[in-house]
Amino acid sequence: MNFSKKNHEHKNKNANNVSKKVILSIAVIAALGLTSCKNETKKETETTTIEVSKEIAMTDLSFGVRGNCGMCKSTIEKAANGVEGVSKATWDVDKKKIDVSFDDTKTDVMTIHKAIAASGYDTEKVTGSEEAYKDLPSCCKYDHEMTMNQ
Numbered sequence: 001m002n003f004s005k006k007n008h009e010h011k012n013k014n015a016n017n018v019s020k021k022v023i024l025s026i027a028v029i030a031a032l033g034l035t036s037c038k039n040e041t042k043k044e045t046e047t048t049t050i051e052v053s054k055e056i057a058m059t060d061l062s063f064g065v066r067g068n069c070g071m072c073k074s075t076i077e078k079a080a081n082g083v084e085g086v087s088k089a090t091w092d093v094d095k096k097k098i099d100v101s102f103d104d105t106k107t108d109v110m111t112i113h114k115a116i117a118a119s120g121y122d123t124e125k126v127t128g129s130e131e132a133y134k135d136l137p138s139c140c141k142y143d144h145e146m147t148m149n150q
């Protein structure tokens with residue numbers, strides 16, 4: 001009698017263990033589910049961060065460029081805007097300086113200096129092409145000693 005009672009209790013303990021295991025498994029599955037949800041959220045955040053840093057990659061700076069008039073302005077700005085990655089180029093006829101905005105993953109400031117110089121205009125880093133200078137209208141034949149960044 002005693003023996004069978006003990007056996008019965010033992011069986012009950014086993015049953016308890018089994019249901020505990022089931023509850024544990026459910027808890028683990030739920031935890032895994034939560035983790036994967038969190039991972040998805042993380043990925044979305046990372047994508048957003050990349051998009052933001054792409055906008056930050058636009059570089060704004062200015063440098064000196066020699067020139068005389070409105071025709072110079074359009075030639076200089078056209079040359080700068082012709083560089084891939086440049087989104088804005090504004091030359092100031094009084095200050096003899098250009099403001100440029102560009103994507104520094106696509107170009108760099110020296111490429112812009114060279115493009116302007118190729119159109120015949122001196123920049124503070126690159127001397128303008130003599131060939132292109134000869135072809136400029138007489139009103140645009142600026143003084144090579146002119147002070148830039150006034």
Ligand SMILES: [Cu+2]
Nearest residue numbers: 069071072140
């Ligand atoms: Cu001019």
